[in-house]
Amino acid sequence: QSALTQPASVSGAPGQSVTISCTGTTTDVGSYNHVSWYQRHPDKAPKLLIFEVNNRPSGTSDRFSGSKSGKTASLTISGLQTEDEADYFCSSFSSTSPHIVFGGGTKVTVL
């Protein structure tokens, strides 16, 4: 059981937007802005999409955006494309050991 809770799957048609939630507690997401998001295609290395809640590293499309409210962080994918079909997982710093916790992952399906 993962420390952070994500929906198992979300889906959307090309061009639509989807949002993935990542719910934690007051010891992680609720108290720190150290939330990051990763994309993983099968048999490929996970790729950093968002760091510190809403920052995009160079190379990440601006169709990906992050936000946070209370104990829930969110990743929104706008203008959904077929190449966005992948697994997405969140991570956060935690004040309790272990100090890095992850979500269970969400499979995004492009209909």
Next chain:
Amino acid sequence: QVQLVQSGAEVKNPGASVKVSCKAFEYTPGYYIHWMRQAPGQGPEWMGWINPISGGTNYAQKFQGRVTMTRDTSISALYMELSSLRSDDTALYYCARKFPNYWYFDLWGRGTLVTVSS
């Protein structure tokens, strides 16, 4: 471009040990290499880190006594060895580089599948 290249899949018997390698083509001071694993149907789980320069390590309490992280600076390789393997150790094992002073990983390996089965 910096990459993390991991060793190939392994199949082990219960009770055996496995040693996974992660080859980095350059070391940058301040970047620690972390190891995570992801069991089927679950999210990643943090196992620990190693400082590639000093060799210093820190392990998750869950794996204390069973995991050893080492490095060979002569070939820019890092290793994660897990002993006394059980069936629930079956997972994809990742190495990843943590950005200094922040809590995110900016570079990952592709993962090494370790299957524990008799």
